[in-house]
Amino acid sequence: MSVSEMFAALQGALGQDQDIREEIRKVVQALEQTAREILTLLQGVHQGPGSQHILKKCQKAREHFGTVRTQMESLKTKFPADQYYRFHEHWRFVLQRLVFLAAFVVYLETETLVTREAVAEILGIEADRERGFHLDIEDYLSGVLTLASELARLAVNSVTAGDYSRPLRISTFINELDSGFRLLNLKNDSLRKRYDGLKYDVKKIEEVVYDLSIRGLNKEATVGPGGEK
Amino acid sequence: GSGGFRKRKHDNFPHGQRREEKENVNPPSALMTSFKSFQLELDTRHDKYERLVKLSRDITIESKRTIFLLHRFTSAPNGEEILSESEVKLNAVRQKIKQVAHELIGEDMYQFHRAISPGLQEYIEAVSFQYFIKTRSLISVEEINKQLIFTAEDREETTNMTSNSRDKQPHKWSLKVTPVDYLLGVADLTGELMRLCISSVGNGDIDTPFELSQFLRQIYDGFTFIGNTGPYEVSKKLYTLKQSLAKVENACYTLKVRGSEIPKHMLADVFSTKTELIDQEEGIP
Numbered sequence: 001m002s003v004s005e006m007f008a009a010l011q012g013a014l015g016q017d018q019d020i021r022e023e024i025r026k027v028v029q030a031l032e033q034t035a036r037e038i039l040t041l042l043q044g045v046h047q048g049p050g051s052q053h054i055l056k057k058c059q060k061a062r063e064h065f066g067t068v069r070t071q072m073e074s075l076k077t078k079f080p081a082d083q084y085y086r087f088h089e090h091w092r093f094v095l096q097r098l099v100f101l102a103a104f105v106v107y108l109e110t111e112t113l114v115t116r117e118a119v120a121e122i123l124g125i126e127a128d129r130e131r132g133f134h135l136d137i138e139d140y141l142s143g144v145l146t147l148a149s150e151l152a153r154l155a156v157n158s159v160t161a162g163d164y165s166r167p168l169r170i171s172t173f174i175n176e177l178d179s180g181f182r183l184l185n186l187k188n189d190s191l192r193k194r195y196d197g198l199k200y201d202v203k204k205i206e207e208v209v210y211d212l213s214i215r216g217l218n219k220e221a222t223v224g225p226g227g228e229k
Numbered sequence: 230g231s232g233g234f235r236k237r238k239h240d241n242f243p244h245g246q247r248r249e250e251k252e253n254v255n256p257p258s259a260l261m262t263s264f265k266s267f268q269l270e271l272d273t274r275h276d277k278y279e280r281l282v283k284l285s286r287d288i289t290i291e292s293k294r295t296i297f298l299l300h301r302f303t304s305a306p307n308g309e310e311i312l313s314e315s316e317v318k319l320n321a322v323r324q325k326i327k328q329v330a331h332e333l334i335g336e337d338m339y340q341f342h343r344a345i346s347p348g349l350q351e352y353i354e355a356v357s358f359q360y361f362i363k364t365r366s367l368i369s370v371e372e373i374n375k376q377l378i379f380t381a382e383d384r385e386e387t388t389n390m391t392s393n394s395r396d397k398q399p400h401k402w403s404l405k406v407t408p409v410d411y412l413l414g415v416a417d418l419t420g421e422l423m424r425l426c427i428s429s430v431g432n433g434d435i436d437t438p439f440e441l442s443q444f445l446r447q448i449y450d451g452f453t454f455i456g457n458t459g460p461y462e463v464s465k466k467l468y469t470l471k472q473s474l475a476k477v478e479n480a481c482y483t484l485k486v487r488g489s490e491i492p493k494h495m496l497a498d499v500f501s502t503k504t505e506l507i508d509q510e511e512g513i514p
Binding site: 001002003004006007008010011013014015018082083084085086088112113115116129137138141176177179180181183184185186187 | 451459
């Protein structure tokens with residue numbers, strides 16, 4: 001093979017690569033659009049109290065995750081299944097965002113941390129690498145960290161809305177999350193940077209709990225779920 | 230000074246204790262159990278990455294040494310010896326790559342690509358340099374990949390455990406060089422060829438430079454054909470490639486113009502001063 005033939009072949013391979021990336025970018029854009037819609041929807045929970053109001057938002061968000069699943073299906077067809085990490089960068093951001101949104105919905109509904117398997121199911125992907133398009137563990141953890149800062153915000157807004165019990169529950173949850181993350185030996189990468197922000201969320205929520213405690217507001221909350229109307 | 234420090238340390242202590250207590254009181258919750266498994270998964274992944282980085286470093290070092298050895302080829306009278314020595318060295322490098330490939334069995338190669346890419350590029354540079362010296366042509370990706378197919382039997386043969394080799398079924402695995410790694414390796418090769426050109430004139434060899442300038446021009450044309458289809462790193466190398474080509478072309482020019490004027494026995498001297506000039510230029514960024 002002559003040199004020019006070799007380079008022509010390489011150019012062909014690189015050109016194909018670019019086409020694949022182009023296709024992926026299109027689907028990822030659609031996914032980002034859906035993610036924005038879900039986020040806008042869920043932002044409504046900061047506006048008023050009432051579990052009924054929140055659960056309705058969650059229900060609507062769940063409907064949108066149907067769209068996410070079809071878009072994920074289409075993303076899977078755009079590249080060879082065994083080259084996930086070759087194109088990982090293209091969907092990494094949106095996937096983390098979607099993990100956060102799914103985790104937020106699940107938290108609002110059940111006040112627990114969504115498992116990796118459950119997120120994968122909500123998004124219509126796999127939890128294991130062996131079984132196809134999967135959810136990378138670092139992306140899952142990143143999404144969970146975003147949830148932590150959203151909950152810090154929710155704690156503040158719950159108080160404003162007169163729901164004094166929620167911050168206490170959020171505090172327990174975040175503290176457990178914090179101990180969970182302290183088990184991990186993180187490398188000096190983007191996940192580690194995100195994790196470094198967790199302590200500020202913990203601090204924020206502790207402040208809210210403190211404010212409630214010194215005013216005796218947490219006592220009336222512990223009476224029962226009557227704190228929520 | 231130290232008293233104050235001790236006091237501050239004491240203040241912190243109950244705080245730390247409080248946290249520990251909280252963890253101990255709670256039985257492992259579902260959340261903690263899953264984070265324990267995350268810890269395991271992340272640690273396994275990071276360990277593998279570190280092992281690959283280390284292998285990649287070893288591959289780089291050994292490949293660099295092979296290139297240095299091959300540069301002695303033109304000046305030495307025992308060319309064959311150097312070639313066979315380089316083959317031994319490259320085989321050793323391939324053993325390292327075999328370990329890399331072994332680590333990557335069942336993995337997505339691109340997940341760890343950043344760890345091994347520098348080593349692979351250096352290996353490609355070395356192997357294509359040797360190939361050029363032997364055949365005066367460019368090694369293809371397919372050729373490189375062909376040498377990176379490994380079998381489990383191989384290893385047992387080298388460690389003289391023939392009795393065991395029959396029990397185990399021959400297991401095959403391979404490593405595929407990506408087009409981008411190949412391109413970057415070839416781009417580095419051109420720098421070596423430029424050095425080879427300059428030193429060969431120093432040895433009174435006036436045919437090699439022309440051959441090299443021809444070859445480099447072909448590679449340069451190839452790279453311009455690819456242009457910006459490739460990733461950013463490839464376009465970045467294009468600039469250095471152009472410089473290398475210019476140096477070789479200038480060397481050929483000097484040979485052509487002044488070669489006819491200067492008596493043959495003085496040619497080497499004239500050129501060695503020219504070489505110094507080129508080396509100095511290279512020093513300026």
